[in-house]
Amino acid sequence: MNPVLTVQTPAKINPVLEVLGKRPDGYHELALVFQAVSLYDELAFFKEKEGVRLEVIRSPHPLPADDSNLVLKAAKLFLKEIMGGKGGVRIQLKKEIPLAAGLGGGSSDAAATLKGLDWFFQTGLEDSRLQAMAAQLGSDVPFFLAGGTALGTGRGEKITLWESGPEISLVLVKPDAGLSTPAVYQSGKAVMTNGEKAKGFAAVLKTGSARKIGESLYNGLEPAAFFLLAEVEEIKKQLLDSGALGALVSGSGPTVFAMAESREKAEEIAWKLEGEGWTVFVTRTISTGIEKI
Ligand code: C5P
DSSP, X not given: XXXXXXXXXXXXXXXXXEEEEEOTTSOEEEEEEEEEEEEEEEEEXXXXXXXXXXXXXXXXXXXXXXXXXXXXHHHHHHHHHTTTTOOEEEEEEEOOSOTTSSSOHHHHHHHHHHHHHHHHTTOOOOHHHHHHHHHXXXXXXXXXXXXXXXXXXXXXXXXXXXXXXXXXXXXXXXXXXXXXXXXXXXXXXXXXXOSHHHHHHHHHHHTTOHHHHHHTOEETXXXXXXXXXXXXHHHHHHHHHTTOSEEEEOTTSSOEEEEESSHHHHHHHHHXXXXXXXXXXXXXXXXXXXXXX
């Protein structure tokens, strides 16, 4: 049986992530820039009489297809809130985005599930309705409904769309070990700042200069990621030593991304770092998000 619909959904990096403070609800107040990148998961949606079924077709690591999976959570939420418990769907997931990497893979899949089901059931939901469901699923999920480039505030779920900057070649480098997002936030090593760097980054993007953008990268969680996994600091050092325009831990890590002056330079840097046994992707910044394929 052919799927009714197939979508691709990108990974993200955070060129700027500022922690502003700790909130009474246990979350951290953030000002952060989201940037979609050309590394994609794919979801295919099939007709089913009732309920939700998930099949993981391909994944770089074992992935539970139980209720801890954000695709299942998102699909169940959609059927309950929008379909009144009626209707059914089978979803096949092909993962390229590594798990627990700081690249937003799970959040991206959750957003693609919501948007995909809106297309699949032709429910024509308003953006605000999708955004509200996305925010229930995780702080990073609302960004992926939009894609491209955006400022996130609150716990990261309040999204202001920005015009994307120039297309920049990227190298993503991930060590084998993952990092737990709560552990990074709770390590006591996060650096608090006032949000000016994140808000000012819009002007940096407007210069169109990959060099200036590379020099303006900042992540207040980076010292926490270095503290919990020393290998991450070594990756950043090697990326900078290899001639990257800038390098930074993405989100809560442990992936480090580097900006390069050209695709060729990115390939050259990737070649060097692959030799160290790390998982390496050559990608680029994109101005799009979830798309039908
Ligand atoms: O929202 P999400 O489920 O993705 O968050 C995972 C964990 O990351 C939270 O339980 C919290 O420990 C931490 N977090 C935080 N502040 C944020 C976002 C996430 O402390 N703004």
